[in-house]
Amino acid sequence: MIQNDCDVSPLKQQLVSRLQDVTKEIDQVVAGLDNENNCLLGRIEGLKEKFEAIETAASSFYLNCYLSPFVNKFVDISSSIQHLSSLRHGALIVIERKDLIDSYIKPGTFVGANLTAALLESIFFPGNPLHDGAVLVRSDQIYSAANVLPLSKVNAGEKKLGTRHRAAIGLTEQSDALVLIVSEETGRVSFAIDGNLYPIITSSSLI
Incomplete structure (x- = not known):
């Protein structure tokens, strides 16, 4: 893909925030594996949904990057x-x-x-x-x-x-x-x- 420089601060901040949140949750899931009585299946399913949200946020961010050199509207x-x-x-x-x-x-x-x-x-x-x-x-x-x-x-x-x-x-x-x-x-x-x-x-x- 063509990579373009762009400044879409709100979208970028949203993407960074979601990545930071999911990173923290992954750390918590890993730590919870030491507790055999703690079933983590629900949290893992939740992580899947958050990764899908991250993909959508990333797509929105890069959409502007791909369009900005070719259209001002x-x-x-x-x-x-x-x-x-x-x-x-x-x-x-x-x-x-x-x-x-x-x-x-x-x-x-x-x-x-x-x-x-x-x-x-x-x-x-x-x-x-x-x-x-x-x-x-x-x-x-x-x-x-x-x-x-x-x-x-x-x-x-x-x-x-x-x-x-x-x-x-x-x-x-x-x-x-x-x-x-x-x-x-x-x-x-x-x-x-x-x-x-x-x-x-x-x-x-x-x-």
Whole structure:
């Protein structure tokens, strides 16, 4: 993955805090092994949940790092993703980075408008003719909508992955694009990069 310098202090502090908390709990679990009457299965299960929370926090932190060199509208993207998630409006948003992706997608409808949260949300509103497919963000513009992305063949057998997720993974297997996905079924948000999928935080103003 491309590593970028970024300053996202609240997310970084949250990540550090969670790592410190789980480190302390691991030490307590190790110390508790000396007591044969102390069953630690419940605490180990709790650690699993905390590691999943750490993964989500880390994904949110690095998402900003990956986006910041290529788009200045992170706040607008974050706001729209939060709202789409809360409404469970499915979305697929491609952030073009160094690689031009025209040759990897089936082009949809040209938009050519400045990126705003309101416009991004309106495109994915159910019933909008452009809502089915992916939005392409190029620099700070919504370049086009209703684009069709290549589906991942590697993940074709994964029943848990819907078409949006397979499309996001498929494009990022072939280019350095970053793709944001909002699940219509659950409202959960994730992003794909380098052919991998990561969950991100949507419980605050930071994703």
